[in-house]
Amino acid sequence: MTRIAVVTGGTRGIGEAISLKLKEKGRHVIANYGGNDEAARAFSARTGIDVRKWDVGDHQACLDACAEIEGQFGPIDILVNNAGITRDATIMKMTFEQWDEVIRIDLTGCFNMAKACFPNMRTRSWGRIVNVGSVNGQGGQIGQVNYAAAKSGIHGFTKSLAMEGARFGVTANAIAPGYIATEMLSTIPDNVMEKIVAQIPVGRLGQPEEIARGVEFLTSDNASFITGSTLSINGGQHMY
Template sequence: MPKVALVTGGTRGIGEVIAIELKEAGYLTVANYGGNDERAREFRERTGIPTYKFDVSDFDACKSGIEAIERDIGPVSILVNNAGITRDGTLHKMSQKSWQEVLDTNLGSCFNMSRCVIEGMRERRFGRIVNIGSLNGQAGQYGQVNYAAAKSGIHGFTKALALEGASMGITVNAVAPGYVETDMVRAVPAAVLEKIVARIPVGRLGSAHDIARGVLFLVSDESGFITGSTLSINGGQHMY
C-alpha cells in the first residue's frame, strides 16, 4: 500500500509542487492549508490531492487534523514541514506579535506536527520527516530577525530529532532553499531582483521543482542512511 505523505502549506508555492511531485512518485499525498479556501478548492480539483484545513501553529488543531487524516487516509509515514510566513521588519520597529507569529508558524509548527506523528512512526519503525529551512536561516537577512531565527531553529530541531529517531527507522532532514521563483519573489522590483540573481553563482533563481526533487530524494526508502542533514539548494549562493 502506498505510504501517506503530508505536506503542510501544501496548496501553493513550493509546498504545492512538493505535494504534486510526491503524488506523481506514487505516494498517497495529503496537503494541509491554513486559510485560503478558494485556492485549496482549486488545487484539490486540479490535482485530486485531499486537503485539510487547520492552523499548524496551534498544537490542538494539529492533533485534530492528524487524527482526521489518519482516520480518512491512513497513518502518516512522511511529513514535510513546509508551512511558513513572513512578517519582515527591522528589529527596532518589529512588534512582538510579528516576532511571535513567525516563530509559532515556522518553527512551532515543526514541533506540533512532528509530535503528532512521531509516536506512530516509532511504533511502525519507519518515518521520514523533512523540514523546509532557508538560506536566510543559515546566512541571516536584513529585516528578518524573526524569520531567520525560526528557520535557523529548524536546522537545530532537525539534528536533535534525527538523533532521537535514528534507531527507530525514522530519518529527519532539512532542505534549505535559496531564492526560488515564487509569487513572493516575482513581486520584487525588477532592479532588486536583478541584484539578487547577480549574487547566485549559477546565474538564475531556483524553481520549486528544484526543491521538490530534493525532498523526494530525502523521503525515499533509499535515503535511510541520511539523517540530521541539511540539503542546501541555493545555486551556490551560500555554501554551508
C-alpha cells in the first residue's frame, strides 16, 4: 500500500530533502509551498513530485487543500509540518506584524494542518505526524523571540497531540534541527557563520538530508512505539 504524504514547505531547503526522501521510500508525496511559484515549478519538473500552493496559516485553505488531496489520491497517512519563516529583530525593534506572521505560519500552521489530517488518521487507526521545530526553540536566540516562541510551542503541541493520538495508532513527534546548510543561512556573513560553527561540537553545519533521514524513520512502520518525542539533530550544539 502506498502511503500518501504531505510535506508543508516541501519544495526548498529541508522540506525539499524530506520530500525527496519520502518519495525514495515509496511514498506518494505532495509538497506544499506558499509563494515561490518559479521554484516550485522547477522542483516539480526536476523531481516529478506533485506541488500544491496554499497558505498554511489560513485555516480554511488547509482544510480545503487536504480535502482535495484526499479526494484525488486517497487518505493522507503522513503529515510533515515543515513550513516556517523568520522575521528576525530584537524585541525593541520587532513589530507586531513580524511577531504575528511568524506565529501564524510556524505554529498556527501546524494546528491548521493537523486539524485537517488528524481526524481521518484516527478513524483509520494509522497516522504519522512530524513537526519540525528548531534548536532555537529549545535554547532561544537573540533577535528571534517570535521564531523561538513558535518553535518552542511546536514541542508542547507535539506532546499533547501525541497523547490524543496514541491509542488510535497515530503518532506525533518533533524534530529539532540545528544549523543546517540551506538557503535560509545563505545571507549570514562569513564572520558570523564562523562563530556559529564554532559552537557546534561536530564542527560543521548539518545537511538537509540528515534531517530528512530522521523524518523518514519517524514516519515509518518501525516507529510505531515512538510518540511525543523530540529528535534533536544539531551536531551536539544543544543537549537536553
